[in-house]
Amino acid sequence: MLALLRDAEQYGFELVRSLSEVDGLVTSEGTIYPLLTRLRRDQLVTTFWRESKSGPPRRYYQLTDAGRAALTDFTRDWARFRDGVDMLLGMEDRHDHSAH
Amino acid sequence: MTTLHTDPLVADYLRRLDAAAAVLPPQRRAELVAEIREHVDEALRSTGPVDEVAVRNVLERLGPPDEIVDAAGDRTGLPPERGRVGVLEVVALLALLIPIVGWLVGSVLVLLSRTWTSPGAGSA
Numbered sequence: 001m002l003a004l005l006r007d008a009e010q011y012g013f014e015l016v017r018s019l020s021e022v023d024g025l026v027t028s029e030g031t032i033y034p035l036l037t038r039l040r041r042d043q044l045v046t047t048f049w050r051e052s053k054s055g056p057p058r059r060y061y062q063l064t065d066a067g068r069a070a071l072t073d074f075t076r077d078w079a080r081f082r083d084g085v086d087m088l089l090g091m092e093d094r095h096d097h098s099a100h
Numbered sequence: 101m102t103t104l105h106t107d108p109l110v111a112d113y114l115r116r117l118d119a120a121a122a123v124l125p126p127q128r129r130a131e132l133v134a135e136i137r138e139h140v141d142e143a144l145r146s147t148g149p150v151d152e153v154a155v156r157n158v159l160e161r162l163g164p165p166d167e168i169v170d171a172a173g174d175r176t177g178l179p180p181e182r183g184r185v186g187v188l189e190v191v192a193l194l195a196l197l198i199p200i201v202g203w204l205v206g207s208v209l210v211l212l213s214r215t216w217t218s219p220g221a222g223s224a
Contacts, residue, residue: 008196012135013142018195020161025191028163033135034172035188037128044193055145056138063196071193 011050011058012036036061044070109155110140117165124172132172136162 010018016032019025026032039045044067049057063071114137121129143158144150162168 010196013139015192015195016139019188019191022191025188028161028167028171029139030136030162030165030168031171032188032192033132033139034168035186035192037131037172039189039192044189045196055141061196063193067193068197071190071197074190 009062120169
């Protein structure tokens, strides 16, 4: 698993294209670059250059420990949020049923 | 540098981006333009025949220079608030965590993007 995480790196262009494939998330691919710069500045990702056969060297992005920690935090917060919403929806459901 | 920059559409786009980016610190401005230039090169390398349609599509997908510069200007000096990571940031981090970014990750994240709103989220 750790090996998988270590190898999970992508270069800018492929990362941007991957993200733009998530329906409804991105309307302007160009705005992803400043976002990646912020992640770098906040030290959630790190970058390195690697030679490419098809052109100039590419910048690769990789998670840092802080980045993984941020994801863990988010996952935990999200679970709480989702459970809260589910509960509210459940209450809404029961209210609807009792009203009819 | 490749000859792709001599394409007038690309040159014009990069010129407009550079002009819009004048509000950014010089180093940030140069870096952003370089990144976008590199993106255009890479995109056109992978599309096959480089005709006007291909160029226009790449630039269209990139989006308006103003939007890109706006995104670069967000929170430049401010530290991120605790727990306030935007949806797009999370998606980007997830994409790096999971080597196979495909329909599985995508469908989970569509759900996230629809129910999670934050001022930090991109242009979606």
